[in-house]
Amino acid sequence: MLQKLPTAGALSLALLCGPLPALGETPLGLPPVPIPADNPQTPAKIELGDRLFNDVRFSADGKVSCATCHDPSKAFTDNLPVSEGFKGLKGTRNAPTVINAAYMETQFWDGREPSLEAQSLQPPINPVEGGLENHDPILKTIRDDPQYVNAFREVFQVSPDEITMDHVAKAIASFERTQIAGDSPFDRYFFGGEEDAMTEAQIRGFQVFTGQGRCVSCHQVEQTQALFTDNRFHNIGVGFKNIKGRVAEIAEEFLKAKAEGADVDKTVLTDPDASELGRFAVSEDMTDIAAFKTPTLRNIELTAPYMHDGSQETLEDMVEFYNNGGRVNPDDPVSPFLSGGIRPLDLSEQQKEDLIAFMKALTSPSVAAATKSAANNAQ
Amino acid sequence: MLTRITKAVLCAGALTLAQPAAQAEEFTEADLKSWEEQFMTVVKRGEKLFHGGLESKNTVSCDQCHPNATNTHPETYPKFQQQLGKVAVLSEMINWCIENPLETEPLALDDPRMTALQAYITWERRGVELAPGKH
Amino acid sequence: MSIKRRDFLKTGGALLAAGSLPLSLVEVAFGKNSPQNFTFAFISDSHITHIKGNEFVRNWDMGLKRAIAEANLMTPRPDFTIYGGDIAQLGTPEEIDHGLELLGALRGDVRYVMGEHDYYLDLGDYWRKQLGPDYYSFDHKGVHFVVLNSIVTYDEWTHQDWDTPMARMKEMARLDNPNGSPFMVGPTQREWLRKDLEKVDKDTPLVVISHSPLQKIYKGWNFWTDDAEEVQALLKPFRKVTVLYGHVHQIQYNQIGNISFHAAMATAWPWPYPSTYSQEASYMPKLTVEMNRADPFFERDATGWQFINMHSGNVDVHYTLPDNTNRVVAFNEDKGHPEDTKYQAEAEQIPPQEHY
Ligand SMILES: [Fe+2]
Ligand SMILES: [Fe+2]
Numbered sequence: 001m002l003q004k005l006p007t008a009g010a011l012s013l014a015l016l017c018g019p020l021p022a023l024g025e026t027p028l029g030l031p032p033v034p035i036p037a038d039n040p041q042t043p044a045k046i047e048l049g050d051r052l053f054n055d056v057r058f059s060a061d062g063k064v065s066c067a068t069c070h071d072p073s074k075a076f077t078d079n080l081p082v083s084e085g086f087k088g089l090k091g092t093r094n095a096p097t098v099i100n101a102a103y104m105e106t107q108f109w110d111g112r113e114p115s116l117e118a119q120s121l122q123p124p125i126n127p128v129e130g131g132l133e134n135h136d137p138i139l140k141t142i143r144d145d146p147q148y149v150n151a152f153r154e155v156f157q158v159s160p161d162e163i164t165m166d167h168v169a170k171a172i173a174s175f176e177r178t179q180i181a182g183d184s185p186f187d188r189y190f191f192g193g194e195e196d197a198m199t200e201a202q203i204r205g206f207q208v209f210t211g212q213g214r215c216v217s218c219h220q221v222e223q224t225q226a227l228f229t230d231n232r233f234h235n236i237g238v239g240f241k242n243i244k245g246r247v248a249e250i251a252e253e254f255l256k257a258k259a260e261g262a263d264v265d266k267t268v269l270t271d272p273d274a275s276e277l278g279r280f281a282v283s284e285d286m287t288d289i290a291a292f293k294t295p296t297l298r299n300i301e302l303t304a305p306y307m308h309d310g311s312q313e314t315l316e317d318m319v320e321f322y323n324n325g326g327r328v329n330p331d332d333p334v335s336p337f338l339s340g341g342i343r344p345l346d347l348s349e350q351q352k353e354d355l356i357a358f359m360k361a362l363t364s365p366s367v368a369a370a371t372k373s374a375a376n377n378a379q
Numbered sequence: 380m381l382t383r384i385t386k387a388v389l390c391a392g393a394l395t396l397a398q399p400a401a402q403a404e405e406f407t408e409a410d411l412k413s414w415e416e417q418f419m420t421v422v423k424r425g426e427k428l429f430h431g432g433l434e435s436k437n438t439v440s441c442d443q444c445h446p447n448a449t450n451t452h453p454e455t456y457p458k459f460q461q462q463l464g465k466v467a468v469l470s471e472m473i474n475w476c477i478e479n480p481l482e483t484e485p486l487a488l489d490d491p492r493m494t495a496l497q498a499y500i501t502w503e504r505r506g507v508e509l510a511p512g513k514h
Numbered sequence: 515m516s517i518k519r520r521d522f523l524k525t526g527g528a529l530l531a532a533g534s535l536p537l538s539l540v541e542v543a544f545g546k547n548s549p550q551n552f553t554f555a556f557i558s559d560s561h562i563t564h565i566k567g568n569e570f571v572r573n574w575d576m577g578l579k580r581a582i583a584e585a586n587l588m589t590p591r592p593d594f595t596i597y598g599g600d601i602a603q604l605g606t607p608e609e610i611d612h613g614l615e616l617l618g619a620l621r622g623d624v625r626y627v628m629g630e631h632d633y634y635l636d637l638g639d640y641w642r643k644q645l646g647p648d649y650y651s652f653d654h655k656g657v658h659f660v661v662l663n664s665i666v667t668y669d670e671w672t673h674q675d676w677d678t679p680m681a682r683m684k685e686m687a688r689l690d691n692p693n694g695s696p697f698m699v700g701p702t703q704r705e706w707l708r709k710d711l712e713k714v715d716k717d718t719p720l721v722v723i724s725h726s727p728l729q730k731i732y733k734g735w736n737f738w739t740d741d742a743e744e745v746q747a748l749l750k751p752f753r754k755v756t757v758l759y760g761h762v763h764q765i766q767y768n769q770i771g772n773i774s775f776h777a778a779m780a781t782a783w784p785w786p787y788p789s790t791y792s793q794e795a796s797y798m799p800k801l802t803v804e805m806n807r808a809d810p811f812f813e814r815d816a817t818g819w820q821f822i823n824m825h826s827g828n829v830d831v832h833y834t835l836p837d838n839t840n841r842v843v844a845f846n847e848d849k850g851h852p853e854d855t856k857y858q859a860e861a862e863q864i865p866p867q868e869h870y
Binding site for chain 2: 561563565571572573684688689690734735783784785786790791792793807808810811813865869870
């Protein structure tokens, strides 16, 4: 009998929860990973998914894999403002991390796909990502590769002819469901009772986070776990300057194109104006104009730049943006569609510093290690 | 009636501590009346604070959204507040309202004004069954 | 006109939520020669609040700005906008002017209704100076519209020995004030209304707009008009009557005889339902499926505005609710009363609609 949709979502999430992922335990601070009933985790499937995730042949120029934009050595992001696909073509959106994406109730910044499985099908055939016309070349590559043929036979009990994109999607999603990271200093402090796991500044920053900063309204922390997202969509003002005064015209043009059959995935990644419509492009509800999904804040120190368009370079920039009530500069125009929760915060310099310190307490040791070793190897 | 007895018992307990020599279990009708009056002065004070008496920085007052303290649901606290990230007590929620819609500094949890606000809010909800944790 | 209303709701309804394009589709569906089908916007209760200098309460400003921005997205445009009253919080020229300045961004004409927050400082002088008479009628595409000032009260209360006009304003601005006084239309306007309606054919659809409900729901908060029955009696001879009102800041709808009632959401903040006041009885229309309980953490939740589809003399009210699911309450020809097109059946209702 809880109040809001996200709670109902959390409930169904709990019901979906099957056994833990085959690899790894549920880390401190996180709930069990929800596993769809029709895609149980197996070690072989996860291994297959890992290979598919890293296979650059699934793109028009043979150079782009999932890992191009979701690089395990960069906390499963690309650290670019917006991702670069085949031939270096740029999209409109910042690559979100795969880490803990398994907990998201929808995928993509606008939630246009309901699951990791469905999400994985889109990028290879997007004109600014994988650049393929359709999925046929992927299936051909797989069927021609004896290792893949064996793996698909073992995992899905299918002959080469029977391999479909559904199998590919399931394997990739299974791999992604193993990319779970908690155990951060915050988790040890808040859920593990280790009083000295966070510094004084980080502890003060947590107070700002739940208090004057109002961050926790959307980046949720609960009594026993913290996903740092509410799985909802909010207009926080990012990108408003770009479409100011043209919202009606852009929305109308987009709806017209969509009604005539334009693909949402392709349109929002290739048309910078349409991209700024956010969740509206999916829901067609005025409430959702320029609203984007709340991303998790876990490992945020390692996933710069920030926001759906990568427009904020540093945590400092981001805090300043919120402190200005969803504006880069305090005298920028305010979107009339701005979420009701966004307003100037009047944080002191000390509070801002503490808040940033707190966000750095959300880094999981496993992710930090992977990033660091990659950096060392590069030297 | 229930409230009164509980209150009387609590007060009697307090008295015992303060004056060990007193007859703890003996109090009169006049005592009951007096204590109720004491309580109601705080309720009245709370009513004033609730209706603009907090002098919030942006002039907004509690009653603007909560006439007769409705939709405050004191009987449901403590309860999990998703956006506070924890199980919270009523006074924490009151402070949230003071900080946000009222854009004013929060009160100390033992500030007499906080006590008065809670007295008024619960008085307007008297007779309603306790429902801790309910949403 | 061969397409039934239900078809419109099924196809147009879903698209209407988009706020763009769809209305042109609707028009095509009904045929352009049907003069009685049109839409208008209904925005209400912004409670613009002056703090000092040029500072106004941001939250209430943002509510009105959002409603205006959304109304401006409608294509084609609503024929006009009704503003349902309480543009100001304490009726000052600063508040009224600031509200009107914001409303200046709205495309098309606006017809204004007087609210108690606009009135009790100077008994409506400044409001009338800016906006004209506070009761009037007009005709639009075959529908007769009447606007009433329903928030006047008894002279003994209004003209008692107040310290200042602002003292009177503040008394009336407190909704739960035990020393308040009930709203009414009063004999002058009722007589004007009787005469105004004399010229109108009884088959002409009638839309009456007031600030307070022209029905009695809860006196303690003035969800009430003292002479509601007298006004209803004047509307009785007409075949199709709709009463629209503000003031209550919540979804309400009802049917009394030939009259359908619909309330507007506020752009500023929601009121709780009177039934949630455990110390007093109230009379919420049984028909009403209540709005979702407000989530205070999203300041725009349980606020919003309406666009109204006038169809065959009845109205479909489309509640446009930021941070929440939109609602549509439409007149059901078979049942002869308005109903929610999704949540009316008990089995369809959801936990947040339970108020206690
Ligand atoms: Fe109002
Ligand atoms: Fe009002």
